[in-house]
Amino acid sequence: MKTIRYPEKNTWETLLQRPSNDYKKLDETVSIVIEDIRLNGDAAIKKYTLQYDKVSVQDICVSLNEINTAEKKIDAKLKQAIRIAASNIKKFHKAQKQKELVISTMHGVVCRQKSIPIDKVGLYIPGGSAPLFSTVLMLAIPAQIAGCKEIILCTPPSADGSIHPAILYAAKITGVKKVFKAGGIQAIAAMAYGTESIPAVYKIFGPGNQYVTAAKQILSRYKVAIDMPAGPSEVAVMADNSAVPAFVAADLLSQAEHGADSQVILVSTSEKFIEKVNIEMEKQVLLLSRKEIAIKALENSKAILVKNEKEMLELIQRYAPEHLIISTKNHRKIARMITNAGSVFLGNFTPESAGDYASGTNHTLPTNGWARSFSGVNLDSYYKKITFQEITQTGLDKIGPIIELMATAEELTAHANAVKIRRQFKKKDNTL
Amino acid sequence: MKTIRYPEKNTWETLLQRPSNDYKKLDETVSIVIEDIRLNGDAAIKKYTLQYDKVSVQDICVSLNEINTAEKKIDAKLKQAIRIAASNIKKFHKAQKQKELVISTMHGVVCRQKSIPIDKVGLYIPGGSAPLFSTVLMLAIPAQIAGCKEIILCTPPSADGSIHPAILYAAKITGVKKVFKAGGIQAIAAMAYGTESIPAVYKIFGPGNQYVTAAKQILSRYKVAIDMPAGPSEVAVMADNSAVPAFVAADLLSQAEHGADSQVILVSTSEKFIEKVNIEMEKQVLLLSRKEIAIKALENSKAILVKNEKEMLELIQRYAPEHLIISTKNHRKIARMITNAGSVFLGNFTPESAGDYASGTNHTLPTNGWARSFSGVNLDSYYKKITFQEITQTGLDKIGPIIELMATAEELTAHANAVKIRRQFKKKDNTL
Numbered sequence: 001m002k003t004i005r006y007p008e009k010n011t012w013e014t015l016l017q018r019p020s021n022d023y024k025k026l027d028e029t030v031s032i033v034i035e036d037i038r039l040n041g042d043a044a045i046k047k048y049t050l051q052y053d054k055v056s057v058q059d060i061c062v063s064l065n066e067i068n069t070a071e072k073k074i075d076a077k078l079k080q081a082i083r084i085a086a087s088n089i090k091k092f093h094k095a096q097k098q099k100e101l102v103i104s105t106m107h108g109v110v111c112r113q114k115s116i117p118i119d120k121v122g123l124y125i126p127g128g129s130a131p132l133f134s135t136v137l138m139l140a141i142p143a144q145i146a147g148c149k150e151i152i153l154c155t156p157p158s159a160d161g162s163i164h165p166a167i168l169y170a171a172k173i174t175g176v177k178k179v180f181k182a183g184g185i186q187a188i189a190a191m192a193y194g195t196e197s198i199p200a201v202y203k204i205f206g207p208g209n210q211y212v213t214a215a216k217q218i219l220s221r222y223k224v225a226i227d228m229p230a231g232p233s234e235v236a237v238m239a240d241n242s243a244v245p246a247f248v249a250a251d252l253l254s255q256a257e258h259g260a261d262s263q264v265i266l267v268s269t270s271e272k273f274i275e276k277v278n279i280e281m282e283k284q285v286l287l288l289s290r291k292e293i294a295i296k297a298l299e300n301s302k303a304i305l306v307k308n309e310k311e312m313l314e315l316i317q318r319y320a321p322e323h324l325i326i327s328t329k330n331h332r333k334i335a336r337m338i339t340n341a342g343s344v345f346l347g348n349f350t351p352e353s354a355g356d357y358a359s360g361t362n363h364t365l366p367t368n369g370w371a372r373s374f375s376g377v378n379l380d381s382y383y384k385k386i387t388f389q390e391i392t393q394t395g396l397d398k399i400g401p402i403i404e405l406m407a408t409a410e411e412l413t414a415h416a417n418a419v420k421i422r423r424q425f426k427k428k429d430n431t432l
Numbered sequence: 433m434k435t436i437r438y439p440e441k442n443t444w445e446t447l448l449q450r451p452s453n454d455y456k457k458l459d460e461t462v463s464i465v466i467e468d469i470r471l472n473g474d475a476a477i478k479k480y481t482l483q484y485d486k487v488s489v490q491d492i493c494v495s496l497n498e499i500n501t502a503e504k505k506i507d508a509k510l511k512q513a514i515r516i517a518a519s520n521i522k523k524f525h526k527a528q529k530q531k532e533l534v535i536s537t538m539h540g541v542v543c544r545q546k547s548i549p550i551d552k553v554g555l556y557i558p559g560g561s562a563p564l565f566s567t568v569l570m571l572a573i574p575a576q577i578a579g580c581k582e583i584i585l586c587t588p589p590s591a592d593g594s595i596h597p598a599i600l601y602a603a604k605i606t607g608v609k610k611v612f613k614a615g616g617i618q619a620i621a622a623m624a625y626g627t628e629s630i631p632a633v634y635k636i637f638g639p640g641n642q643y644v645t646a647a648k649q650i651l652s653r654y655k656v657a658i659d660m661p662a663g664p665s666e667v668a669v670m671a672d673n674s675a676v677p678a679f680v681a682a683d684l685l686s687q688a689e690h691g692a693d694s695q696v697i698l699v700s701t702s703e704k705f706i707e708k709v710n711i712e713m714e715k716q717v718l719l720l721s722r723k724e725i726a727i728k729a730l731e732n733s734k735a736i737l738v739k740n741e742k743e744m745l746e747l748i749q750r751y752a753p754e755h756l757i758i759s760t761k762n763h764r765k766i767a768r769m770i771t772n773a774g775s776v777f778l779g780n781f782t783p784e785s786a787g788d789y790a791s792g793t794n795h796t797l798p799t800n801g802w803a804r805s806f807s808g809v810n811l812d813s814y815y816k817k818i819t820f821q822e823i824t825q826t827g828l829d830k831i832g833p834i835i836e837l838m839a840t841a842e843e844l845t846a847h848a849n850a851v852k853i854r855r856q857f858k859k860k861d862n863t864l
Contacts, residue, residue: 081837088538088831091535095533101527103524103527109520111791113528113793113810117771118804130843130844132842133842202804253846254844257847287849288845341818342819343821344821345820347823349823349825350828353844353851354835357847358831359537359821359823370657373657374816375816378545383807384798384806384807385808386770386774387794387808387810388777389775389782390763390778391779391782391791395781396786402517402789403783403788403789405513409565409598410563412562412689413689414688414716415785417682418686419785422783425676
C-alpha cells in the first residue's frame with residue numbers, strides 16, 4: 001500500500017479518485033441480452049445460462065424439494081449462526097417501521113402519509129466463487145418485514161446446475177417465495193419484464209458485476225426501479241495512535257479480499273502508525289485464502305498521512321466511503337460530524353465484518369461516492385410513501401381562496417375552477 | 433373523451449398504456465450539451481440560453497437586488513397566499529422528521545440509524561408559459577427543513593432576461609441561497625458538474641420537459657442523484673353516483689390543461705354518470721384560458737365503465753396513477769386498499785389542485801406507473817440514512833463466533849480474521 005505524506009488539498013481530487021469505469025462500453029452487449037429476454041423469455045435465459053454459466057438448466061424454478069433438502073446439507077452450527085444473524089438484522093430493520101402520519105394542516109384539511117410496501121420485489125444474488133447467503137438475509141429480511149406480497153430471488157446455478165444450500169436455506173427462513181436459477185443480465189431483464197417462469201417485479205435489489213449493474217441502470221430508465229447504482233466495494237479507516245495496527249491491517253485486508261478492484265484507504269495523523277499497519281498487512285496477507293486478490297487490491301490502495309484531525313475528517317468527507325471505520329480516541333465525537341458515508345464502525349472492537357454479517361445493519365451500501373446522496377438498503381427501500389388528503393366543505397371554504405389565487409397566478413385556470421365550482425356549490429345550498 | 437364500456441381484462445394492458453416515449457432518441461443531443469457544459473461551464477450555458485431561450489444573459493447568478501425588488505412586484509394577496517401555502521407544506525413535511533434510531537441487537541452490540549441531510553441539492557424549475565412558483569415551495573421547503581447546507585435553484589430566464597418575481601419570492605422565503613438563470617439540459621449539467629457560477633450538487637430535484645428528464649437520467653447513471661424519473665402528468669378519478677359530475681369534470685380538466693400529453697382517466701360503475709361528466713366537460717372546457725391544450729389532452733383520455741367496485745379498484749391498481757381522486761360513497765374504505773398511487777384525494781370536496789398548491793402534501797409525484805415503486809418527493813428525499821455501530825470487547829466475544837462461521841462459509845477468510853485477531857487480543861490480556 002502506497003503512503004502519501006501530507007498531500008496538498010489541490011491534489012485531493014486526483015488522490016481520492018476511484019478507478020474509473022466506462023459506463024457505456026457494455027451497453028450494446030447488455031441491451032442485446034435484455035431484448036432477447038424480453039422477446040424470448042425462459043428459452044433465452046436457458047441459452048445464456050449455458051453460454052455464461054456453462055450449465056444446461058431444465059427447470060429455471062428451484063423446486064420445493066431442492067429447498068427442503070438444502071437445509072439438511074448445512075452444518076447445524078452454521079444454520080444457528082445464520083439464524084442469530086437473521087434475528088439481529090430483523091431487530092434492527094423492524095425498528096425502522098414508520099407509523100402513518102396524520103396531520104391537520106388547517107381546519108378541515110387532513111393530510112396523511114402512509115408507507116405502503118412495494119407489491120413485488122426481486123432480489124439478485126451474484127454467483128462466483130463464494131455463496132453470498134449473507135446478502136440473501138440483507139435483502140430478504142426487510143422485504144419480509146415491509147410485507148412485500150411477492151418476493152423472488154434470482155441467482156446463477158453452479159456448474160452442476162444446483163444452487164448453494166446456504167443460499168436456499170437463507171431464502172427459506174426469510175420468506176422468499178420463489179428462487180430461480182438465473183444470473184447476470186438475463187436475471188435482471190427477466191425480473192424487469194417477466195418470463196414464463198419468472199414474474200416481473202417493480203423493484204430490483206442486489207449487487208453484481210458490471211454487466212448486472214449496467215442492466216439494472218439501463219432498465220431503471222424506463223422499466224423497473226433499482227436499489228442504487230453499484231460499484232466495487234471500498235473501506236476507509238481513520239486511525240490515530242489509539243488504534244491497534246493489527247486490527248486496522250485485518251480490516252483493510254477484509255475489504256481487499258473482496259475483489260481486485262476493491263478500494264482501501266487508510267488516513268492517519270501518525271506516520272509511525274501507518275508503518276506499523278503496513279508491516280502487519282504484509283504478515284497477515286500471506287495467510288489469506290484469497291491473497292492474490294487482496295494483493296491486487298492493495299496496489300490501488302493508499303495510506304494517507306495528514307496534519308491533524310480536522311484534515312482527516314475533511315478528507316474522509318470528500319471521499320464519502322461506503323464503509324468507514326473510526327479508530328480514534330474520540331471516535332464518537334468524530335462520528336457525529338460525519339455526513340458522507342454508507343455505514344460507520346466505531347472503536348477498536350467493531351470490525352467491518354460485523355456489519356457485513358451479523359450485527360443487524362445492512363451491508364448493501366452506496367459505493368463510488370454515492371454515499372453523498374444515497375442511503376444503504378434499509379426498511380424504507382421496500383416501501384413507497386403515498387400521501388392521502390381529505391378536505392371538508394368548510395375546509396375548502398378556508399383553503400379554497402389560497403388555491404384559486406395561486407392557480408390563477410400560475411395561469412392554470414382549470415385548477416382554480418376545480419375549487420371555484422365546489423365553493424359555488426356550497427353557497428347555493430348544495431346545488432350548483 | 434372516449435368511453436370504453438366494460439373492457440375485458442385481457443385488454444386492460446393496452447387500454448391503460450401511457451403514450452410511449454422513445455427514451456433514447458434524444459440522448460445524442462442531450463449528451464452533446466452535457467459535455468459542452470462540463471468542458472466550457474458558464475460560457476456554454478450562455479450560448480445555449482441564447483440559442484434556446486432567445487436571450488443573452490450577462491450574469492447567470494440572480495442578484496440580491498433582483499430578489500429583493502421581486503417582492504415588491506407581487507400583489508400582497510398573492511404573497512399572503514404563498515405564505516399560507518408554505519406554512520401548510522412546512523407543517524406536513526416537518527412532521528415527517530425521523531428520530532435517530534438506537535438499537536442494541538445483542539449485548540454489547542449497538543446499531544444506529546441516523547438521517548443526515550444531503551449536503552448540496554439543486555432544484556430545477558421549468559420555464560414556459562406559467563411561472564411555477566408552487567414547485568419552488570414543494571422542492572425548497574423540505575430541503576430547508578432537512579437542513580441541506582447548500583440549496584440552489586436553476587430556472588430559465590424569460591425573454592427580457594429576468595426571472596418571474598413570484599419564483600424569486602418563493603425562493604427567498606424558503607431558504608434558497610442562490611438562484612441561477614439557466615434552463616434545460618444546460619441547467620441540469622451545470623448542477624451535476626459545477627461551473628464558474630453554479631456549484632455542483634449531489635442531488636437534483638424537479639420537473640421538466642423530455643430533454644431535462646433525459647439529462648437527469650443520463651447524469652444519474654454516473655454523476656448525480658435525481659428525485660425520480662419524470663413523465664407527463666396524469667390523474668385517475670374513481671367515481672360512483674355519489675360524485676358530482678361538475679366537480680369530476682373540473683378535476684379532469686385541471687389535469688388536462690397541464691399539457692397536450694397529459695393523461696386523464698375516469699373509471700366509474702355508472703354509465704349515466706360518465707355521460708354527465710362528458711357533458712359538463714364540454715361546457716367547462718370552453719371557459720378555459722388553455723382550452724386548446726386541454727382539448728388535445730382529452731383526445732388521449734378515457735372514461736372506462738366497469739362492472740363493479742372490485743373491478744374499478746383492480747383497474748386503478750393496475751394503472752398506478754400519479755394522482756388519484758376517489759369520489760365514491762365509501763371513499764375511505766377504498767383508500768385503505770390502494771397500494772399503487774402517488775397522491776390520493778378523497779371525497780367530493782378535495783380537488784387535486786388543493787394538493788398541487790396549498791394543502792401541505794407534495795406535488796412532485798411519480799408518473800408513468802412509477803407509483804408502483806417510487807414515493808413522491810417528501811422530507812426523506814433530502815436525507816440519506818447512515819448506519820453506525822459500536823461493539824464492545826465483550827460484545828465481540830458474543831457475536832464474533834457467528835461472524836467467523838458465516839465469513840468462513842462464504843470463503844472470506846480475511847473477514848473472519850478481522851474478528852479472530854480481536855478476540856485473540858482479549859484472551860491474552862490485552863496484548864496480541
